[in-house]
Amino acid sequence: MSSYEEKIAHELAEWQVTMQRTPSISNAAIRKLQTKINSLWPERLHRIMTKVIKELTRAVLFGADFTTKPNTDVRSLMDIEEQVKDKINKYTSTATAEGAITGFGGFVSGLADFPLWLSIKMKMLFDIAASYGIDTKDYKERLFILYVFQLAFSSQKRRNEIYLILSNWEVQKNKLPKDINAFDWRSFQQEYRDHLDLAKLLQLIPGVGAVVGAYINHKLTNRLGKTAMNAYRLRRLNVQDFDLEKLKKGQPKLPE
Structure with a gap:
């Protein structure tokens, strides 16, 4: 293992x-409040929100413009991640500008932020996957992208569940539904919406909306990029587990 990979293994742990x-x-308190608020929404509205987010995400996820040819050059992990970090910075800057512009106009233009920002985030995930040599034409790799997305924008309880799927992907991917409609879109949209509700409501306010939109889009797009990096590191380094007690003492157990 190279010195860079040892450094990455520590970060990954x-x-x-x-x-x-x-x-x-x-x-738990925040989750309880969100659950209470969600219970006040009519079931019909939940179904509509699920359908809207499902169709928007599917359109982006399976759009021809999003398929990126995987990089098959033999490169070191350091070289790959230099490219990935550049892409994260590029997409984060784009999302920041988009959030500021749509937030500046208040409610009407603020509504346009959701599909635009979603497209930016998904395109970033496809490009990151390609940098790691992943072929996103593979249906299961697109599901992996959906799980990475969920991992970045979910409650801690749900995050624990998704991490277990991604950390054992080679086994878990064979248990996945073959039909994208069987994906748990209800949980996907609800976790995502709960994560963004308050921040995005502030973005709809004229004047402060531009500042809020730029800040939120920058922070969360960058978080998504870093989450994707670690998810693909987990697969590339084939690290199943670390000695967490040693990690707490600053001495992670690295793979041989």
Whole structure:
């Protein structure tokens, strides 16, 4: 293992700790409040929201413009991740500008932010996958992208569940539904919406909307990019587990 891979293994182990963290009391309280709010929504509205997010995500996920040819050049992990970091910075800057522009116009233009920002985030995930040599024409790799998306924008409880799927992907992918309609779109849209509700409501306010939109889009797009990096690192390094006790002491157990 190269010195760079040892460094990445340490970062990956720290990320694993975060992904498997027990939900805090504040997490539980927020989740309880969100569940209460969701229970007040009519079932018909839940179905409409699920359908809208499902169709938007499917259109982006399976759009011809999003398929990116995988990079098959033999390169070191360091070279790959230099390219990936450049892409994250590029897409984060684009999302920041988009959030500021749509937030500036208040409610009407703010509504346009959702599909535009979703497209930016998904295109970034496809490009990151290609950098790691992943062929996104493969249906299961597109589902992997959906799970990465969920991992970045979910409650800690749901994040723990998704991490278990991604950390054992070679086994779990064979258990996945063959039909995209069988994907749990209800949980997908609800977790995503709950994660963004308050921030995006502030973006609809004229004046402050531009500042909020730029900040939120920058922060969360960057988070998504870093989440994707770690998810693909997990597969590339084939790291199943780390000695978390040693990690806490600053001495992670690295693979041989």
